[in-house]
Amino acid sequence: MTVHTLSHLDALESEAVHIFREVAGEFERPVILFSGGKDSIVMLHLALKAFAPAAIPFSLLHVDTGHNFPEVLEYRDRTVAEHGLRLHVASVQDYIDRGVLRERPDGTRNPLQTVPLTEKIQSEKFDAVFGGGRRDEEKARAKERVFSLRDEFSQWDPRRQRPELWQLYNGRHAPGEHVRVFPLSNWTELDVWQYIAREGIELPEIYFAHHREVFMRGGMWLTAGEWGGPRENETVEKRQVRYRTVGDMSCTGAVDSDAVTLDQVIAEIAASRLTERGATRADDKLSEAAMEDRKREGYF
Amino acid sequence: MSMTITDTTSTGMTTIDTLRFATAGSVDDGKSTLVGRLLHDSKSVLADQLEAVERASASRGQDAPDLALLTDGLRAEREQGITIDVAYRYFATPRRRFILADTPGHVQYTRNMVTGASTAELAIILVDARNGVVEQTLRHAAVAALLRVPHVVLAVNKMDLVGYEEKEFIRIVEDFGRHAEELGLPGFTPIPVSALVGDNVVDRSAHMDWYDGPALLQYLETVPVGVEAADAPARFPVQYVIRHGDERYYAGQLVSGALRVGDRVTVHPSGETSEIVGIDVLGEAAEVAFAPQSITVRLSDQRDVSRGDMITAGPCPPTLTRDVRAAVCHLAERPLRVGDRVLVRHTTRTVKAIVKELGGVESLAANDLGRVVLRTAEPLALDDYAEVRRTGAFILVDPADGATLTAGMVELV
Numbered sequence: 001m002t003v004h005t006l007s008h009l010d011a012l013e014s015e016a017v018h019i020f021r022e023v024a025g026e027f028e029r030p031v032i033l034f035s036g037g038k039d040s041i042v043m044l045h046l047a048l049k050a051f052a053p054a055a056i057p058f059s060l061l062h063v064d065t066g067h068n069f070p071e072v073l074e075y076r077d078r079t080v081a082e083h084g085l086r087l088h089v090a091s092v093q094d095y096i097d098r099g100v101l102r103e104r105p106d107g108t109r110n111p112l113q114t115v116p117l118t119e120k121i122q123s124e125k126f127d128a129v130f131g132g133g134r135r136d137e138e139k140a141r142a143k144e145r146v147f148s149l150r151d152e153f154s155q156w157d158p159r160r161q162r163p164e165l166w167q168l169y170n171g172r173h174a175p176g177e178h179v180r181v182f183p184l185s186n187w188t189e190l191d192v193w194q195y196i197a198r199e200g201i202e203l204p205e206i207y208f209a210h211h212r213e214v215f216m217r218g219g220m221w222l223t224a225g226e227w228g229g230p231r232e233n234e235t236v237e238k239r240q241v242r243y244r245t246v247g248d249m250s251c252t253g254a255v256d257s258d259a260v261t262l263d264q265v266i267a268e269i270a271a272s273r274l275t276e277r278g279a280t281r282a283d284d285k286l287s288e289a290a291m292e293d294r295k296r297e298g299y300f
Numbered sequence: 301m302s303m304t305i306t307d308t309t310s311t312g313m314t315t316i317d318t319l320r321f322a323t324a325g326s327v328d329d330g331k332s333t334l335v336g337r338l339l340h341d342s343k344s345v346l347a348d349q350l351e352a353v354e355r356a357s358a359s360r361g362q363d364a365p366d367l368a369l370l371t372d373g374l375r376a377e378r379e380q381g382i383t384i385d386v387a388y389r390y391f392a393t394p395r396r397r398f399i400l401a402d403t404p405g406h407v408q409y410t411r412n413m414v415t416g417a418s419t420a421e422l423a424i425i426l427v428d429a430r431n432g433v434v435e436q437t438l439r440h441a442a443v444a445a446l447l448r449v450p451h452v453v454l455a456v457n458k459m460d461l462v463g464y465e466e467k468e469f470i471r472i473v474e475d476f477g478r479h480a481e482e483l484g485l486p487g488f489t490p491i492p493v494s495a496l497v498g499d500n501v502v503d504r505s506a507h508m509d510w511y512d513g514p515a516l517l518q519y520l521e522t523v524p525v526g527v528e529a530a531d532a533p534a535r536f537p538v539q540y541v542i543r544h545g546d547e548r549y550y551a552g553q554l555v556s557g558a559l560r561v562g563d564r565v566t567v568h569p570s571g572e573t574s575e576i577v578g579i580d581v582l583g584e585a586a587e588v589a590f591a592p593q594s595i596t597v598r599l600s601d602q603r604d605v606s607r608g609d610m611i612t613a614g615p616c617p618p619t620l621t622r623d624v625r626a627a628v629c630h631l632a633e634r635p636l637r638v639g640d641r642v643l644v645r646h647t648t649r650t651v652k653a654i655v656k657e658l659g660g661v662e663s664l665a666a667n668d669l670g671r672v673v674l675r676t677a678e679p680l681a682l683d684d685y686a687e688v689r690r691t692g693a694f695i696l697v698d699p700a701d702g703a704t705l706t707a708g709m710v711e712l713v
Contacts, residue, residue, distance in 0.1 A: 004590040005317045005526035008397045017582065017594040018553040021539040025607045025648065049582045050551070050594070054544045135388045142387045158385060162704040163411055163631045165418040166693045168645050172702025186399055188390045274348045
């Protein structure tokens with residue numbers, strides 16, 4: 001008897017590719033949410049492998065908060081060009097300029113992404129939207145399905161989720177509804193980094209230790225910038241930092257780090273005593289149910 | 301012979317495999333505490349998570365951190381102090397990586413356990429040592445048997461409350477054993493634990509020297525996982541056809557067995573035969589592929605093969621039929637009735653069907669276990685669920701609103 005066991009990375013890769021191909025087989029207009037963050041970069045890499053040697057049958061969608069790290073925007077545009085992809089952009093700034101959305105007093109634009117995202121999904125008639133969310137990120141996400149049905153307002157109702165059995169994903173939906181799909185559901189932060197190392201995937205530079213002018217707010221090192229920092233009582237200093245997550249500049253914190261290579265980053269994460277979101281996301285500290293509430297309203 | 305396809309990253313780390321397991325317990329038998337203990341004692345809980353639990357416990361007036369709060373993620377769950385939905389947890393030890401489907405014991409417990417058990421290679425059934433085997437325990441054992449979960453652990457919890465007495469443990473194990481045989485559970489591993497104190501969860505207990513078996517985590521780390529690829533029938537449901545130039549690449553996940561270049565294969569339901577001329581495992585050409593690898597396959601001649609077809613090889617072909625007999629667990633709130641028109645989702649194929657029989661009853665309610673006979677509009681290539689899980693499993697879907705109604709496990713006659 002020969003027992004074959006896939007390594008954990010091979011098993012995760014095979015599962016994610018299976019999910020991408022299910023969506024390609026079942027939906028008319030899928031789109032990949034692409035922020036230039038590591039999870040969306042890994043998603044794109046998996047999609048490219050799933051449909052090789054042909055091109056991927058999806059376009060990309062970036063919800064642009066207007067508070068972007070320039071390195072990440074540059075990476076996004078280079079990647080789109082390199083693979084000949086089509087990029088849609090839903091711009092939070094547009095909504096603010098038109099007076100549809102109002103800037104929050106704390107300056108964070110993370111919660112403002114939901115409306116532009118939802119309206120872009122509706123106007124482009126996307127029926128499947130790939131997100132890089134992982135169940136290990138947060139308690140509410142631990143209860144998320146791989147195929148997550150959303151109504152025409154993109155709302156998530158955790159009590160009305162479809163049971164998801166075996167690898168039989170049920171993507172049936174009515175016109176106007178769509179399905180959020182999470183191919184990285186079973187990956188952990190460490191898995192993502194180990195996979196990036198194994199596959200030799202290039203990342204934006206801000207994921208590695210570098211010197212940057214930052215200031216402290218809410219226990220996090222934030223980058224100074226036009227978005228509204230620092231305030232009067234906040235002092236800027238130069239520190240060696242890196243980012244564990246990439247999001248809106250106003251609420252994504254950097255961590256002190258001297259990890260300049262992938263191997264050093266992996267060693268640092270394996271030894272970390274803080275979760276990725278706990279270390280870097282100001283908005284998740286607002287309440288016990290901050291993520292659940294945002295997800296119900298249609299957030300990623 | 302055991303072979304592990306390993307890879308090594310640039311860190312020089314040799315790769316480990318993964319165990320997917322599910323937990324099931326009744327009300328107040330301490331399941332959330334056990335799961336919290338497993339995560340906490342295996343150092344899988346990080347400082348900010350523990351801090352959040354401590355904060356939340358204190359605000360609820362509790363002295364010690366309530367480890368159940370680690371797993372109860374939704375607002376309603378924390379407010380009501382109950383677990384509503386399956387939660388997935390991830391942790392790792394130096395020996396193995398774990399995916400835990402934590403299924404609630406209160407509301408909808410059968411449906412949630414069926415969900416968690418469907419992808420699990422091991423199920424932990426928890427009993428309270430003071431109460432022994434209760435009705436829900438038998439329900440959980442029945443689900444584990446029905447879903448063919450390969451390994452079952454009977455965790456006898458709260459041993460500290462029965463004075464760590466061996467005879468209490470043996471009484472429960474013998475009682476469970478009698479029922480397990482009736483339910484068709486092939487075997488189980490009993491472990492006496494105290495989740496609250498930490499006995500035999502991660503570390504061996506100093507309170508029960510009469511027990512010489514492994515602690516729970518030690519067992520989870522060493523139980524064999526993986527599929528017997530060489531002996532299992534080769535099953536390859538086509539997910540998607542990749543066209544590139546004049547080539548057609550049939551893309552899918554090999555769900556059972558192995559395929560080799562040169563294999564004679566049959567395409568179902570057409571019954572046409574062909575030969576494999578090329579296999580790619582995600583960008584790399586291969587001579588052979590094993591379940592559960594995602595691959596593409598090229599055939600020697602252009603055939604009309606599309607999504608929903610199944611490519612098979614070897615001496616045991618699937619059964620092609622429009623009359624499907626299966627054990628079922630009904631999941632939805634609306635009942636399933638004789639005469640209902642439904643959709644059957646089997647591998648990558650979806651076909652219309654009518655419910656012809658429901659094992660002598662007129663309808664099934666949510667969480668009911670039962671039997672069904674379906675008549676499908678087109679033939680399905682089926683295996684007995686006991687032989688091949690992935691090609692013996694299906695779900696019923698409501699054609700009106702797309703809701704998932706019922707989980708089915710094929711029983712070939």
